[in-house]
Amino acid sequence: MSKNYKRYTVTSALPYANGPVHIGHLAGVYIPADIYVRYLRSKGEDVKFICGSDEHGVPITIRAQKEGVTPQQVVDKYHEIIKNSFQEFNISFDIYSRTSSEIHAETAAGFFTNLHGKGIFEEKTTEQYYDEKANQFLADRYIVGTCPRCGNENAYGDQCESCGSSLNATDLINPKSMLSGEKPVLKETKHWYLPLDKYESWLREWIIDGHKDWKTNVYGQCKSWIDGGLQPRAVTRDLDWGVPVPLEEAKGKVLYVWFDAPIGYISATKDLTPDWEKYWKDEETKLVHFIGKDNIVFHCIIFPVMLKAHGDYVVPDNVPANEFLNLEGDKISTSRNWAVWLHEYLEDFPGKADVLRYVLAANAPETKDNDFTWKDFQARNNNELLAIFGNFINRAVVLTHKYYGGKVPAKTELQPADLVVLDELKAFPAKIGDLIERYRFREALSELMNLARLGNKYLAETEPWKLIKTDEDRVKTILNIALQIAASLTIVAEPFLPDTAKRLAQMLKIKPDTWAAAGGQDYLVADHQLGEAALLFEKIEDATVQAQVQKLLDTKKANQLANSTVAPAKENITFDDFSRMDIRVGTILEAEKVAKTKKLLKLKIDTGLDQRTIVSGIAEFFDPAQIIGQQVSVLVNLAPREIKGIESQGMILMAENADGSLAFVQPSSAVKNGSGIS
RNA sequence: GGCGGGGUAGCUCAGUUGGUUAGAGCACAGGAUUCAUAACCCUGAGGUCAGGGGUUCAACUCCCCUCCCCGCUACCA
Secondary structure, three states, X not given: OOOOOOEEEEEEOOOEOOOOOEHHHHHHHHHHHHHHHHHHHHOOOEEEEEEEEEOOOHHHHHHHHHHOOOHHHHHHHHHHHHHHHHHHOOOOOOEEEEOOOHHHHHHHHHXXXXXXXXXXXXXEEEEEEEEOOOOEEOOHHHEEEEOOOOOOOOEEOOEOOOOOOEOOHXXXXXXXXXXXXXXXXXXXXXXXXXXXXXXXXXXXXXXXHOOOOOOHHHHHHHHHHHHOOOOOEEOEEEOOOOOEOOOHHHOOEEEOHHHHHHHHHHHHHHHHOOOOOHHHHOOOEEEEEEOEHHHHHHHHHHHHHHHHHHOOOOOOOEOOOEOOEEEOOEEOEOOOOEOOEHHHHHHHOOOOHHHHHHHHHHOOOOOOOEEEOHHHHHHHHHHHHXXXXXXXHHHHHHHHHHHHOOEOOOOOOOOHHHHHHHHHHHHHHHHHHHHHHOOOHHHHHHHHHHHHHHHHHHHHHHOHHHHOOOOHHHHHHHHHHHHHHHHHHHHHOOOOOHHHHHHHHHHHOOOOOOHHHOOOOOOXXXXXXXXXXXXXXXXXXXXXXXXXXXXXXXXXXXXXXHXXXXXXXXXXXXXXXXXXXXXXXEEEEEEEEOOOOOOOEEEEEEOOOOEEEEEEOOOOOOOHHHHOOOEXXXXXXXXXXXXXXXXXXXXXXXXXXXXXXXXXXXXXXXXXXXXXXX
């Protein structure tokens, strides 16, 4: 398992180019990956750090349509924003490519052709909605219609955004194409499937038996998927935005985005170097994917199966997926604008990329979901970066300037306390490096701070500012050692805080050196002239973080306002339309939870006409025992429908609150069962 | 409901194969200090390791049950 690798290919998840990047992405994926890569480079390893924008898929075409622009314009816009954000946070990709590029289309199509040639794919024909006027098949999101559950007339084919139900396009009442407005027809279409099920035994051997070293969340999730049984997965779609399927018979079809996206790692590497094959096809290359937990199945199951089926490629050695980062106690949400966007952070905190890098790395969701708060951000800047790291550097450099004109004094006689500190200093780089190699970035970072703490403690205990009056030789040794610690910090801090490391190196007037030089007791030679002391960090005031908190509170308020808006009235209907509905008052006689469901209650209702069974999705809000005997409104002439094997004969009328909670619609005083409602 | 992950100090989190007294940072209290951005340094207090049962000489750790949070997934007429 611990093979000796000659080189590394490190990828970080391709951000989807339909929006900017926020702190959750950074904390979960890009900062860990960047720390890992910078460390490897510092060790002198041969490493390529690969990323790029994921620019295909239906959501981008929808956004384009909404904004009245082309998909290419959408991805061009976000590709630039995302790319710039990464640059400003010093995420040191060797290449940041994109999947709308020519080289990617070639690579992805080539990959498909290769698998197709090997007879890997299964072909299946199914019925899908087709717009005859626009002459194309419709993605689920391209079909609107009336939600069969809540009656919202603008439900999408995959989901109703009004009631949150997930739907099949064929469930919609009065489906309409978003392209032409016409009613779509069902039409047969052929697609190519990757038979994941045929790779089950290989996956078991490779992951379940072979990669017990993976993080528990990753390993557990993979095991769950494999044990649950894998299904063939379509690799093609009827869509005009994507990589065209390279087959004569597949005109108008593109590669499904999940198939082409991971190949983006390969095409980006091609884009980077003609030597790309070495980084993908050589057994001595260690492939590592940094991703968030939502991406585990693609990087641990699907992409490896693709690589395995192809046969020439190596499969990942590790996939250190992180959990999610919350923001001030709530989930980060793009649609609710509950996020700290990277480009906005840099406007509010210019020059402070490292501060956010530090806070996010220190609080990265490595084993479970974590919370980012502005208060914590302030505390970590003021109490850790500034008070421990910055302060130590400042003390050492200021004292050296004060006593020795900024020239590194030579060590004199070493005392036991000095030797202890030098030993500890020497041990740090290996300790930090080991943690990084085991993907434990938080702990590695805390060891980095411990090195600065060692410096502070050493100064506090030796008190050179007192000794300068009595034992100047001793002071020379002390400051020399303190400066050696500072010098090593330039190296071991670099993966985490690249800007800071650079500024520190400038202050000490040293050239960046390799990891091997860190921990040395003579990294700074005697008489070396230091630069002027400068502050590495500045204090973040209460008012500053308060402003950020206020910004979020405003967002929350805006969201509440948006939620409280009442849905617009539906189209007028005739009295006749209304009178076709037979709504009666009934009494709940029995209520029990339907086994193996979360939302369903099986109710027995006395409708006055009869006693009938109705299945209703209200279990989340009502305790069965508490609702027996209550009167409710029942739509009695709704066609019966089987739900979870139970025939439901009618529907209970419910009022839905803004927060989604439900209430019965019931008479204000008891009336006879069977009384009509009109 | 099924599957996966999690529940450890006021807060954010460590705790590797079961092994003495369960750790760190922040916050808090006391002390020391003045080179340093009132920062650093030392000491202390603070825990029914979600709850219950079991295995064991020994359980935060392994097994069973229950509750809660997150994710994937099914159900919603």
